[in-house]
Amino acid sequence: MGDYKNMWENLDMDLDKHDILCSALPESFGEIYLTQKNRPESMNYFNYALAEVHGARIEELQKSKENGKKVVGTFCVFVPDEVIFAADAIGVGLCSGSQFWIEDGEKVLPRNLCPLVKAFVGAKISRTCPYFQSCNMLVGETTCDGKKKAYEILQEYMPIHVMDLPQMKKEKDFEQWQQEIKIFIKRMEELTQNKVTVKRLKEGIRLANRKRAVLKRLYDLRKNIPSPISGLDALLVSQVAFMDDPDRFITKTEQLCDELEERVKNQIPNTKKRIMITGTPMAIPNWKLHSIVEALDAEIVVEETCTGTRYFENQVSDKGNTLDELIKNIAQRYLNIHCACFTPNTGRMEDILEYVKEYKIDGVIYYNLSFCHTYAIEYKQVEKILKDKDIPLLNIETDYSEEDIGQIKTRIEAFLEMI
Ligand code: BJ8
Numbered sequence: 001m002g003d004y005k006n007m008w009e010n011l012d013m014d015l016d017k018h019d020i021l022c023s024a025l026p027e028s029f030g031e032i033y034l035t036q037k038n039r040p041e042s043m044n045y046f047n048y049a050l051a052e053v054h055g056a057r058i059e060e061l062q063k064s065k066e067n068g069k070k071v072v073g074t075f076c077v078f079v080p081d082e083v084i085f086a087a088d089a090i091g092v093g094l095c096s097g098s099q100f101w102i103e104d105g106e107k108v109l110p111r112n113l114c115p116l117v118k119a120f121v122g123a124k125i126s127r128t129c130p131y132f133q134s135c136n137m138l139v140g141e142t143t144c145d146g147k148k149k150a151y152e153i154l155q156e157y158m159p160i161h162v163m164d165l166p167q168m169k170k171e172k173d174f175e176q177w178q179q180e181i182k183i184f185i186k187r188m189e190e191l192t193q194n195k196v197t198v199k200r201l202k203e204g205i206r207l208a209n210r211k212r213a214v215l216k217r218l219y220d221l222r223k224n225i226p227s228p229i230s231g232l233d234a235l236l237v238s239q240v241a242f243m244d245d246p247d248r249f250i251t252k253t254e255q256l257c258d259e260l261e262e263r264v265k266n267q268i269p270n271t272k273k274r275i276m277i278t279g280t281p282m283a284i285p286n287w288k289l290h291s292i293v294e295a296l297d298a299e300i301v302v303e304e305t306c307t308g309t310r311y312f313e314n315q316v317s318d319k320g321n322t323l324d325e326l327i328k329n330i331a332q333r334y335l336n337i338h339c340a341c342f343t344p345n346t347g348r349m350e351d352i353l354e355y356v357k358e359y360k361i362d363g364v365i366y367y368n369l370s371f372c373h374t375y376a377i378e379y380k381q382v383e384k385i386l387k388d389k390d391i392p393l394l395n396i397e398t399d400y401s402e403e404d405i406g407q408i409k410t411r412i413e414a415f416l417e418m419i
Helices: 006-010 015-034 043-051 056-066 081-088 099-105 115-125 130-134 144-153 169-194 198-221 231-241 244-264 290-293 323-334 346-358 372-390 407-417
Strands: 071-074 092-093 137-141 161-162 274-279 299-304 363-368 393-398
Touching: 006 015, 006 056, 015 043, 015 099, 015 231, 043 161, 043 231, 043 244, 056 071, 056 092, 056 130, 071 130, 081 092, 081 169, 081 198, 099 115, 115 144, 137 144, 137 169, 144 161, 161 169, 169 323, 198 231, 198 244, 231 244, 231 290, 231 299, 274 290, 274 346, 290 299, 290 363, 290 393, 290 407, 299 346, 346 372, 363 372, 363 407, 372 393, 393 407
Parallel strands: 071 092, 071 137, 137 161, 274 299, 274 363, 363 393
Antiparallel strands: none
């Protein structure tokens, strides 16, 4: 990474603390990622994006801001990118997967809370995340209780707009979600001073669709036996998607897919166990579960998570001549994301069974971040549907610390032997 000290200083960051954070990342990335054998050449771009995640990308954001653009930070895949694009703003994902920020998060939050929430709050209050420091506004959403209440703390630090996400999927909920999208459009227009027109919203829809399509293409390639890309690398691509410039991300991921398509032509089938992960998201630099599983010579071929299929499944129709029609299309797509914060959430069960077939899954690992109650409770339903189909399932509840790595490894080893 280059020398960005001045930029970080201008962003009012805690430089000493940030140095400690930056010193740990290259080592763990090197150990986990760069030791993999036979990686696709095109992963070099994603290595670079990760290496410069606090550098070159932040510099780009500052330049865009100097040219009048606004940056908004988001925490959930329910916040429609289409609206952010249509308002000519830049969206960045702020969920964090780093243990580094837990200590600061626990200064203002209870310890027995989801690490994802503690980490993003810790990132803000410690002034060590240049993405937070670059944002003009945050966009939250009423999903789980931990997030909802954490936004009340964050609003003491910077402006935040919270979208009221329904908790059910009745007709009235679709209508309510359309209203929420309209309110969000208004707020984005105020922030950016740009009008969200039919033309701009259509362009935003098309850009978000292209981004989803390329991720879908990548995941479809993972259906091959063997998958032409490791689960670790695919996870990195998904994680970079939340930070990167969308057009560049699409181009680089298309290049990666082209390379993988060539690989598929010359591959010899292997006997590695094919694993699906289902559950809570894995934000940068949370590579814990993937690195354990793949070091044990199994391959993760799909993630039914928000850093996986929930982020890109289903497109938004761009058919319509009015804002209302387009907003309805957006609401339809987003309210069909199957997060455990909804009740009931039967769509998730259908998705899991579908992926078992499509990706030819040998076993499923249920990944639950500690204290995420909605996903923990939904485990029983997933267990039932998979048991009915004789699909082996392992439940892993963990946080971002390294203390339980040995224990998780032992359990996964036994699981892989069993399947
Ligand atoms: S759509 S999974 S991104 S809410 S893991 S913070 S739910 S306690 S991240 Fe999520 Fe949106 Fe749902 Fe996806 Fe709360 Fe659970 Fe923590 Fe979570």
